[in-house]
Amino acid sequence: MSPLLSVRDxxxxxxxxxxxxxxxxxxxxxxxxxxxxxxxxxxxxGKTVGTLTIMGLTRAVNTKxxxxxxxxxxxxLTSSEQQMxxxxxxxxxxxxxxxxxxxxxFFTIGAQLVEAIQVHRNVSKAAARDRAAELLGMVGLSDPxxxxxxxxHEFSGGMRQRVMIAMAxxxxxxxxxxxxxxxxxxxxxxxxxxxxxxxxxxxxxTAMIIITHDLGVVAEVADEIAVMYAGRIVEQASAADLxxxxxxxxxxxxxxxxxRLDRDRSIGLDPIAGRPPSMISPxxxxxxxxxxxxxxxxxxxxxxxxxxxxxxxxxxxxxLLEPAERSRKA
Amino acid sequence: MSGDPLVEVRDxxxxxxxxxxxxxxxxxxxxxxxxxxxxxxGRGETFGLVGESGCGKSTTGRLIMRLLEPTGGQVLFxxxxxxxxxxxxxxxxxxxxxxxxxxxxxxxxPRKTVGSIIAEPFIIHGLASSADERRREVRDLMDRVGxxxxxxxxxxxxxxxxxxxxxxxxxxxxxxxxLLVADEPVSALDVSIQAQIINLLQDLQSELGLTLIFIxxxxxxxxxxxxxxxxxxxxxxxxxxxxxxxxxxxxHPYTGALLASVPIxxxxxSSVGRRPVLKGDVPSPSAPxxxxxxxxxxxxxxxxxxxxxxxxxxxxxxxxxxxxxxLDQAEATALLPK
Amino acid sequence: MVRYxxxxxxxxxxxxxxxxxxxxxxxxxxxxxxxxxxxxxxQPSPSLxxxxxxxxxxxxxxxxxxxxxxxxxxxxxxxxxxxxNGTPVRQLIFSRLPASISLAAGAAFLWLVxxxxxxxxxxxxxxxxxDRASMGLALVGISAPxxxxxLVALYLFSSDIGVIPILPGANSYVPLSENPFSWFTSLxxxxxxxxxSFAAFYSRLLRGNLTEVLDEDYIRTARAKxxxxxxxxxxxGLRSAITPIVTIxxxxxxxxxxxxxxxxxxxxxxxxxxxxxxSIVRSDLPVIQGxxxxxxxxxxxxxxxxxxxxAFLDPxxxxx
Numbered sequence: 001m002s003p004l005l006s007v008r009d010x011x012x013x014x015x016x017x018x019x020x021x022x023x024x025x026x027x028x029x030x031x032x033x034x035x036x037x038x039x040x041x042x043x044x045x046g047k048t049v050g051t052l053t054i055m056g057l058t059r060a061v062n063t064k065x066x067x068x069x070x071x072x073x074x075x076x077l078t079s080s081e082q083q084m085x086x087x088x089x090x091x092x093x094x095x096x097x098x099x100x101x102x103x104x105x106f107f108t109i110g111a112q113l114v115e116a117i118q119v120h121r122n123v124s125k126a127a128a129r130d131r132a133a134e135l136l137g138m139v140g141l142s143d144p145x146x147x148x149x150x151x152x153h154e155f156s157g158g159m160r161q162r163v164m165i166a167m168a169x170x171x172x173x174x175x176x177x178x179x180x181x182x183x184x185x186x187x188x189x190x191x192x193x194x195x196x197x198x199x200x201x202x203x204x205x206t207a208m209i210i211i212t213h214d215l216g217v218v219a220e221v222a223d224e225i226a227v228m229y230a231g232r233i234v235e236q237a238s239a240a241d242l243x244x245x246x247x248x249x250x251x252x253x254x255x256x257x258x259x260r261l262d263r264d265r266s267i268g269l270d271p272i273a274g275r276p277p278s279m280i281s282p283x284x285x286x287x288x289x290x291x292x293x294x295x296x297x298x299x300x301x302x303x304x305x306x307x308x309x310x311x312x313x314x315x316x317x318x319x320l321l322e323p324a325e326r327s328r329k330a
Numbered sequence: 331m332s333g334d335p336l337v338e339v340r341d342x343x344x345x346x347x348x349x350x351x352x353x354x355x356x357x358x359x360x361x362x363x364x365x366x367x368x369x370x371x372g373r374g375e376t377f378g379l380v381g382e383s384g385c386g387k388s389t390t391g392r393l394i395m396r397l398l399e400p401t402g403g404q405v406l407f408x409x410x411x412x413x414x415x416x417x418x419x420x421x422x423x424x425x426x427x428x429x430x431x432x433x434x435x436x437x438x439x440p441r442k443t444v445g446s447i448i449a450e451p452f453i454i455h456g457l458a459s460s461a462d463e464r465r466r467e468v469r470d471l472m473d474r475v476g477x478x479x480x481x482x483x484x485x486x487x488x489x490x491x492x493x494x495x496x497x498x499x500x501x502x503x504x505x506x507x508x509l510l511v512a513d514e515p516v517s518a519l520d521v522s523i524q525a526q527i528i529n530l531l532q533d534l535q536s537e538l539g540l541t542l543i544f545i546x547x548x549x550x551x552x553x554x555x556x557x558x559x560x561x562x563x564x565x566x567x568x569x570x571x572x573x574x575x576x577x578x579x580x581x582h583p584y585t586g587a588l589l590a591s592v593p594i595x596x597x598x599x600s601s602v603g604r605r606p607v608l609k610g611d612v613p614s615p616s617a618p619x620x621x622x623x624x625x626x627x628x629x630x631x632x633x634x635x636x637x638x639x640x641x642x643x644x645x646x647x648x649x650x651x652x653x654x655x656x657l658d659q660a661e662a663t664a665l666l667p668k
Numbered sequence: 669m670v671r672y673x674x675x676x677x678x679x680x681x682x683x684x685x686x687x688x689x690x691x692x693x694x695x696x697x698x699x700x701x702x703x704x705x706x707x708x709x710x711q712p713s714p715s716l717x718x719x720x721x722x723x724x725x726x727x728x729x730x731x732x733x734x735x736x737x738x739x740x741x742x743x744x745x746x747x748x749x750x751x752x753n754g755t756p757v758r759q760l761i762f763s764r765l766p767a768s769i770s771l772a773a774g775a776a777f778l779w780l781v782x783x784x785x786x787x788x789x790x791x792x793x794x795x796x797x798x799d800r801a802s803m804g805l806a807l808v809g810i811s812a813p814x815x816x817x818x819l820v821a822l823y824l825f826s827s828d829i830g831v832i833p834i835l836p837g838a839n840s841y842v843p844l845s846e847n848p849f850s851w852f853t854s855l856x857x858x859x860x861x862x863x864x865s866f867a868a869f870y871s872r873l874l875r876g877n878l879t880e881v882l883d884e885d886y887i888r889t890a891r892a893k894x895x896x897x898x899x900x901x902x903x904x905g906l907r908s909a910i911t912p913i914v915t916i917x918x919x920x921x922x923x924x925x926x927x928x929x930x931x932x933x934x935x936x937x938x939x940x941x942x943x944x945x946x947s948i949v950r951s952d953l954p955v956i957q958g959x960x961x962x963x964x965x966x967x968x969x970x971x972x973x974x975x976x977x978x979a980f981l982d983p984x985x986x987x988x
Contacts, residue, residue, distance in 0.1 A: 104886040192608070272526075
């Protein structure tokens with residue numbers, strides 16, 4: 001079976017006053033129907049720009065886009081704006097980080113949901129309102145019909161994110177892109193939303209891309225994880241594999257540098273030195289080499305390709321180190 | 331904890347009035363940001379204030395720093411009552427207690443060089459009088475927090491988020507304070523940078539013998555940093571205990587729910603069954619629920635909880651817990667990551 | 669909301685009282701020409717001046733004068749009589765009001781259409797030649813003084829002195845009730861001249877607001893829903909960007925209803941603006957008082973109106 005979404009060598013760069021920002025420089029991944037891909041990275045790693053580009057939301061005169069993003073066999077990158085409009089919000093939907101700023105403050109929840117339905121479905125306003133109320137009930141809001149006439153500011157953060165989810169699911173999308181969906185929420189509310197997303201995904205069979213900086217969140221929801229650094233995927237594996245057997249020094253560094261709730265204080269943190277590179281003039285060779293404790297001469301000259309790790313069919317890493325070297329303590 | 335506590339707060343209250351009217355203001359309510367909080371922090375200790383948004387942890391920090399004047403209760407610094415002290419009486423506190431803020435972007439003056447930002451405390455308090463001496467001090471400080479002293483003349487925007495937080499830390503430790511209040515010092519930083527700042531704070535604490543009040547919503551970070559922890563909910567402390575006990579033997583259902591909610595970066599640790607998802611959001615602090623404030627979301631709540639507010643009482647394991655029906659160890663264990 | 673409006677109305681009354689008092693005091697305290705002497709004609713005898721002064725009540729202490737003025741105003745809606753020619757001020761104002769309203773309303777329509785249109789186009793095509801050209805032109809429009817523009821327009825287009833004599837020039841104002849067609853043609857030039865700087869200002873303002881709003885997260889949400897760009901800009905973007913402009917529009921209109929002195933003077937339109945100008949020149953206190961109060965009335969009501977509209981435009985605003 002061919003994947004639902006297949007991204008090949010996606011490159012996105014912006015012309016800015018300071019120079020050309022290479023936000024995404026050659027990213028490839030597949031999303032299978034009904035599965036969840038987690039994309040992990042820090043700010044500036046290109047994790048958000050990549051998916052916005054697939055949605056056709058970064059098109060502008062100063063943006064250069066190349067590569068291929070086949071959704072159901074159709075290339076989204078070369079589709080016309082009109083074709084993209086009919087896909088956005090219908091077959092592919094998005095949830096964003098901050099639910100307060102992502103909802104229009106002057107329109108009622110009902111109006112925003114009805115609009116989302118009516119763009120793609122030729123139904124009466126009354127029918128759309130019925131569907132909107134049904135959706136609000138589905139995401140766990142009590143008394144959904146009366147909520148339709150509320151404004152976003154009358155809701156709490158968690159409720160707003162539920163509304164965003166309801167809006168995204170309005171037309172039964174086949175792919176849901178969730179960009180940091182819980183980052184702005186309190187931890188107990190985050191737990192509710194993660195649970196809700198997982199439940200709904202089970203019910204609807206929607207495939208999902210979840211973008212986050214939180215390794216805990218991806219560990220919980222993703223089947224497959226791609227770790228991005230400086231516009232490239234540096235490691236990709238099943239969730240279980242990635243956490244059990246991390247290969248790339250960046251992935252290993254991240255895991256060693258975050259404090260864990262299930263670990264005693266006596267286990268010290270081992271931070272990654274330095275800071276993420278500038279995307280205008282990224283370092284040559286492997287972009288991580290200036291921060292990598294295991295870097296050697298070749299790393300600054302040669303760009304490592306994403307290659308399969310021996311003994312694993314779908315664990316791939318972009319690192320020039322010998323496999324045995326990678327897991328040795330620096 | 332040895333000897334006298336450095337900081338002590340007793341029944342601390344901060345009610346922000348809600349008023350209406352322009353000329354004739356009438357108060358029609360209050361946001362009970364902090365509503366009767368007591369604890370003490372020993373010298374050299376790291377004390378954590380944890381909770382979700384609106385729990386009053388940041389306000390408590392600001393009250394201790396006396397950036398706000400409490401509407402009730404007491405704040406004691408080195409045994410001295412500073413609850414209502416004026417500007418002049420607060421002068422020693424302003425030197426001995428410093429603060430590090432969450433947002434390293436907005437807490438530094440963009441029009442001043444890093445050198446002059448870090449030198450500011452010396453000038454304000456009339457220390458290190460000559461410019462040469464100040465420059466030497468500042469370079470020492472920059473070196474100590476891991477900044478290149480040659481970048482003395484740069485402006486904040488030329489630094490990354492993590493480096494800016496280092497600048498904030500350098501400014502805070504310039505006068506060798508006794509107390510450092512760190513309000514979400516790493517939550518605005520990238521994951522790979524957070525550990526650098528956490529380690530920096532820990533190193534400085536042991537070098538300078540600092541007392542640290544660490545305010546955060548991230549329980550993993552708090553566990554890593556703190557000796558003792560106060561878990562706050564809607565302006566009240568619900569559990570006050572040693573860090574290790576808090577994370578292995580939580581007794582308040584809210585603490586348990588918090589611990590169960592944190593996703594663990596390890597898919598082999600299953601969240602299934604561990605998580606009793608709390609219902610709803612935190613209620614508004616301007617109209618907190620009667621009785622135990624947590625009863626509206628508590629999985630263990632009974633009739634008594636909505637009628638009577640539970641006092642903070644000592645448990646068998648030494649924790650202070652404000653709950654009528656605290657968790658037993660079996661219930662607690664079920665909530666912890668395994 | 670009702671209580672809020674009631675409170676605001678009380679406030680309006682208080683403000684109008686304060687304005688009337690302050691204008692009265694300023695006029696009374698500052699050295700100005702003696703209205704009695706002005707009225708008495710050339711080389712008047714001192715006794716004539718004194719009798720006129722007595723007749724106008726100018727020989728009484730200021731508080732008596734003020735008290736009498738306010739009493740007549742409140743009880744009989746009587747603004748007094750012009751020192752100049754004895755006409756009731758109320759009648760003067762009401763005869764002039766239609767011209768000012770015609771001028772302000774027409775110009776406002778024009779500047780809204782042009783200003784908002786240009787603003788939207790510039791905002792959706794930021795940093796293009798079109799954007800830069802229209803915003804540059806707008807800057808010129810804001811900087812050009814109204815009287816200069818007025819004179820240039822007359823020089824170019826007026827039927828008597830114009831290079832291309834296609835429009836009625838100065839002094840051609842005809843009330844709407846007399847001849848709607850002449851009313852319209854006579855006001856074309858004044859409308860355009862008055863609207864230029866406002867249109868320019870509004871287009872820059874809207875461009876700024878809209879560019880900012882189009883970067884908001886909820887605009888990204890609207891696009892992610894699959895809405896057409898037209899709907900994204902005109903419904904989601906404009907709705908937010910225009911809200912602050914409504915406030916400014918209300919105030920601008922309020923100010924203009926109180927008289928557009930320069931435009932009325934250049935085109936010789938018999939409106940409130942020219943009335944107040946003439947009364948100032950002649951130290952005609954009752955007329956000055958009347959026009960100032962009228963202006964203040966329009967401004968405070970525009971303010972109140974704007975605040976009420978705002979509550980409907982922005983659901984987050986709630987008045988208690």
